[in-house]
Amino acid sequence: MGGGKPLRPFGQTTLVGHAIARARRWSPIVAVAVRTRDQLPRELDAPAILDDPAIPGPAAGLASAFAFAASVNAPRVLTLACDAPRLPDDLLERLEAALGGAGAAVASSLGRLHPTCALWRTDCAGRLPAYLATGASLRGFAADCGMTSVDWDAGPEGDPFANANTPEDLAALQPDADPDFDT
Structure with missing residues (x-):
């Protein structure tokens, strides 16, 4: 779906708006890491942190989160x-x-790790630059930090870590697609 994914509609908000609301259930301190500012709405209810363009993929978001x-x-x-x-x-x-x-404690479901949904000790941050130089994945970095995984079962609504990679995925995950979904 490309770089505009955070702005895609989700229920009465956007994917990023929904993520901020969910994150605030767990902490009053929330920030959003993105590649470019145009991936966010003009008015954002959280600090925006721009990823380092030299860092590839989801590891850039983790580096921003550590900072x-x-x-x-x-x-x-x-x-x-x-x-x-x-x-x-x-x-x-x-x-x-x-x-x-x-x-790190990394979420897992249906036999798959989800290192973008994890709790990281910030003392792992110092290891990230050297690890990134190897070109390895975020999963590999989690393992290098000495991770543990926490498994969730799929419920009646499916995988709790299902992600929207296509417009069809996003349509299936919409709140109106499941009347029991609590936004």
């Missing part, structure tokens, strides 16, 4: 993907319970 966490002296940072609008209500609670001494 923001450092600016507010946070020891941990919860990362969410705005294109996964059905995240479970107990996401932070279960990730925190599992974190222990690990560097």
Whole structure:
């Protein structure tokens, strides 16, 4: 769907607006990391952090999240993907319970890791530049940080980490597609 994905309509808002509202259920401190400012609405109810264009893929968002966490002296940072609008209500609670001494607690469902939906210790930030130089994935970085995974089952509404990669995916995830979905 391209770089404009955060602005795609979702229910009565946009994917990014919905992600901010969900994140605020877990913390009053919320920021949004994007590649370019045009991926966001003119009025945004959270600080916007522009990703470093030299960092590829989702790792750029994590680097931005680490930088923001450092600016507010946070020891941990919860990362969410705005294109996964059905995240479970107990996401932070279960990730925190599992974190222990690990560097990251990463969500998992249906046998797949979701490193964009994870709780990271900010002391992993110092490892990120060297790791990125290897060209490896965010999954690999999570493993390098000593991650633990937390598994969620698919419920009646499907995978809680399903993401909208196509217009058809987004249509299927819309709140009006499931009357029991709590936005």
